[in-house]
Amino acid sequence: MSQDIELDHVTMRFGALTAVSDVNLTIPAGEFFSFLGPSGCGKTTILRMVSGFMEPTSGAIRIGGKDMAGIGPNKRPTALIFQNLALFPLMTVAENIGFGLEVRGVASTDRRKRVKQLLELVALPDTADKKVTELSGGQRQRIAIARALAVEPAVLLLDEPLSALDLKLRQHMRSELRDIQKRTGVTFIYITHDQGEALTMSDRIGVMSRGVLQQVGDGRAVYDDPASAFVASFVGETNRFTGRVIAATGGRAAIDTPAGKMIGRNPRDLREGDQAILFVRPERVRAADGAAENNVIDSRVSHQEFEGAFVNIFLEPVQGRPIVFQTANAGNGPGWEEGAAARVSFRPEDAVVLPPSDDIE
Amino acid sequence: MSEVLRRYGPVLTAVIVALCAFWVVMLVVLPQLLMIDFSLRPSLPPSRVGGPDDVYTVQNYVTLWNNTIHRSIFLQTIWASALVTALTFAVCYPVAYFMAQVAKPKTLPLMILLLVIPFWINELLRTFAWYIILAFNGPLNQALVGLGLIDQPIRFLGSPAGVIVGMVYVYILFMVFPLYNAIESLDRNQIEAARDLGSGWLRIHRRIVIPHAKPGIAVGCIMTFMLAAGSYAVPALLGGPSSRWFTEIIYNWFFEGGNWNQGAAYAFILLVLCVGFILGMMRLFKVGLTDVAK
Ligand SMILES: Nc1ncnc2c1ncn2[C@@H]1O[C@H](COP(=O)(O)OP(=O)(O)OP(=O)(O)O)[C@@H](O)[C@H]1O
Ligand SMILES: [Mg+2]
Numbered sequence: 001m002s003q004d005i006e007l008d009h010v011t012m013r014f015g016a017l018t019a020v021s022d023v024n025l026t027i028p029a030g031e032f033f034s035f036l037g038p039s040g041c042g043k044t045t046i047l048r049m050v051s052g053f054m055e056p057t058s059g060a061i062r063i064g065g066k067d068m069a070g071i072g073p074n075k076r077p078t079a080l081i082f083q084n085l086a087l088f089p090l091m092t093v094a095e096n097i098g099f100g101l102e103v104r105g106v107a108s109t110d111r112r113k114r115v116k117q118l119l120e121l122v123a124l125p126d127t128a129d130k131k132v133t134e135l136s137g138g139q140r141q142r143i144a145i146a147r148a149l150a151v152e153p154a155v156l157l158l159d160e161p162l163s164a165l166d167l168k169l170r171q172h173m174r175s176e177l178r179d180i181q182k183r184t185g186v187t188f189i190y191i192t193h194d195q196g197e198a199l200t201m202s203d204r205i206g207v208m209s210r211g212v213l214q215q216v217g218d219g220r221a222v223y224d225d226p227a228s229a230f231v232a233s234f235v236g237e238t239n240r241f242t243g244r245v246i247a248a249t250g251g252r253a254a255i256d257t258p259a260g261k262m263i264g265r266n267p268r269d270l271r272e273g274d275q276a277i278l279f280v281r282p283e284r285v286r287a288a289d290g291a292a293e294n295n296v297i298d299s300r301v302s303h304q305e306f307e308g309a310f311v312n313i314f315l316e317p318v319q320g321r322p323i324v325f326q327t328a329n330a331g332n333g334p335g336w337e338e339g340a341a342a343r344v345s346f347r348p349e350d351a352v353v354l355p356p357s358d359d360i361e
Numbered sequence: 362m363s364e365v366l367r368r369y370g371p372v373l374t375a376v377i378v379a380l381c382a383f384w385v386v387m388l389v390v391l392p393q394l395l396m397i398d399f400s401l402r403p404s405l406p407p408s409r410v411g412g413p414d415d416v417y418t419v420q421n422y423v424t425l426w427n428n429t430i431h432r433s434i435f436l437q438t439i440w441a442s443a444l445v446t447a448l449t450f451a452v453c454y455p456v457a458y459f460m461a462q463v464a465k466p467k468t469l470p471l472m473i474l475l476l477v478i479p480f481w482i483n484e485l486l487r488t489f490a491w492y493i494i495l496a497f498n499g500p501l502n503q504a505l506v507g508l509g510l511i512d513q514p515i516r517f518l519g520s521p522a523g524v525i526v527g528m529v530y531v532y533i534l535f536m537v538f539p540l541y542n543a544i545e546s547l548d549r550n551q552i553e554a555a556r557d558l559g560s561g562w563l564r565i566h567r568r569i570v571i572p573h574a575k576p577g578i579a580v581g582c583i584m585t586f587m588l589a590a591g592s593y594a595v596p597a598l599l600g601g602p603s604s605r606w607f608t609e610i611i612y613n614w615f616f617e618g619g620n621w622n623q624g625a626a627y628a629f630i631l632l633v634l635c636v637g638f639i640l641g642m643m644r645l646f647k648v649g650l651t652d653v654a655k
Contacts, residue, residue, distance in 0.1 A: 088551060
């Protein structure tokens with residue numbers, strides 16, 4: 001019985017600082033929703049307001065249609081998984097998981113049965129009598145999830161739960177989490193500053209900057225159709241060209257950059273004369289063939305980075321900022337020599353022109 | 362040890378070890394041994410010390426057993442000290458919890474200062490302050506009568522209540538700071554996690570905070586108990602004939618009865634039984650010595 005969550009003009013101020021600014025959002029029941037944003041953008045603050053540890057300065061939070069104002073964290077249908085997990089070190093694994101049930105007065109035999117089921121759910125059936133301190137990082141992670149699920153929350157809130165794990169384990173836990181979410185059908189609100197995590201796991205992502213929810217959409221929308229300069233530069237790698245709009249027609253805008261005239265999509269309807277930034281992903285930049293007529297850049301290869309599946313090639317244009325682009329590692333050796341002249345281009349539909357903002361560096 | 366040797370060299374290490382040994386032997390072991398020796402000999406006039414009558418005997422210890430008044434005062438002292446410890450804990454736990462987990466970083470130094478300032482004053486003077494407060498015509502009685510809570514002033518002084526109140530006050534710091542240290546080291550997320558799982562405050566304290574703070578609680582209780590059982594000034598000032606403390610009897614043996622041997626035996630019994638009592642309590646509450654040493 002998962003439930004939906006509604007944030008209705010939610011604002012949180014700490015003195016002069018606005019940590020969360022007028023967030024409007026509805027998360028349907030059973031969704032895996034991620035908040036993605038840099039450190040200090042207000043992600044934890046949102047989570048603490050949903051779980052009841054803080055009351056918003058203004059606005060309302062509704063869970064399953066019910067206004068949560070004045071309802072304490074112990075009375076809300078949410079369960080929070082803390083950034084540091086906050087397992088109880090003096091209790092055994094079974095006591096940890098059973099704590100929420102103990103609070104609810106569940107008899108000890110039923111409790112044991114339920115703990116056993118949960119341990120099976122998180123694939124750690126033989127750890128019931130172990131001390132929490134005897135477990136590995138990934139195992140603790142799963143115990144924390146089991147402890148939170150034990151109280152059958154309508155909404156599970158996760159605050160960067162994987163940030164302490166090593167890369168391999170993190171990747172494993174990603175699919176594990178996704179799997180548990182699918183099986184239980186509980187609404188997940190997941191916080192992360194790792195865009196890879198957000199893109200791979202979530203049904204939808206909310207990208208935040210300085211307390212403002214910049215864009216909400218699925219991974220593809222956020223990556224391919226960024227709504228703001230911040231989203232474009234925060235989610236994934238990107239090349240940037242700054243300039244002034246010299247022509248805007250038919251959903252396209254042309255801007256005048258140090259590297260020459262560049263054309264891209266114009267979702268924000270910039271007008272001629274506006275300051276603008278054109279963003280294009282490294283994997284959309286390619287070697288210019290004879291047919292290319294737009295967005296051609298003459299440059300020189302400065303160096304390259306071998307990443308395994310692909311190679312990053314860094315270019316020093318005749319004019320303007322360095323550019324990076326990616327080529328797949330097709331197994332035919334290095335095709336680009338350092339110092340060699342390179343002529344690259346990208347299609348206008350692969351680039352997006354957005355107004356500048358001061359939250360990108 | 363090898364660490365000390367490496368850091369300070371053989372000469373300095375030898376000096377350090379010698380000083381420590383001197384301190385332990387001269388100031389701790391030797392006086393205690395002398396006291397034990399005293400307690401096992403009869404009290405004799407100086408001329409007969411070392412004579413044929415000066416033999417080892419447990420007579421001084423048997424005295425306490427046979428003297429019903431002393432025995433009951435002894436038991437009362439242990440019992441009242443336990444009560445003082447429990448009350449001090451009850452008073453200090455909320456204060457320590459507030460300082461450690463609730464108080465804002467800005468108000469914390471102020472709170473600590475307010476707690477500590479009274480203790481810059483000599484223990485005797487502080488006890489006198491309570492003497493004034495608790496007096497028959499003192500402010501406490503006036504306030505209670507004024508509020509209509511009681512019809513007649515209560516005679517606090519000379520009663521066990523007065524002694525216990527005075528002691529709780531005198532030993533507050535010895536309880537607050539160990540508790541504060543222990544609770545302060547508890548990750549606040551633990552409390553929030555318990556709360557998030559639906560727990561009420563009572564259960565949070567019972568299941569999360571107190572188990573975590575147990576070593577601090579043990580330290581605070583041991584100190585308070587030992588200090589209370591060995592206290593002299595407070596019972597002497599605030600107590601009366603009905604609330605005599607065992608230390609007063611020891612004092613009397615030494616300085617009024619002039620019987621040091623008997624006094625030493627009493628003092629030694631008090632020490633041993635206090636230690637025994639503490640070890641028993643530690644076992645009861647499942648606290649290990651290593652926990653306390655932390
Ligand atoms: N209790 C508080 N009092 C005052 N300021 C606070 C409080 N909690 C958070 N802030 C401020 O609000 C802003 C947002 O904090 P928040 O913890 O939500 O960030 P975050 O997005 O979770 O960052 P991170 O990724 O580093 O955890 C920060 O500038 C922080 O300093
Ligand atoms: Mg955070």
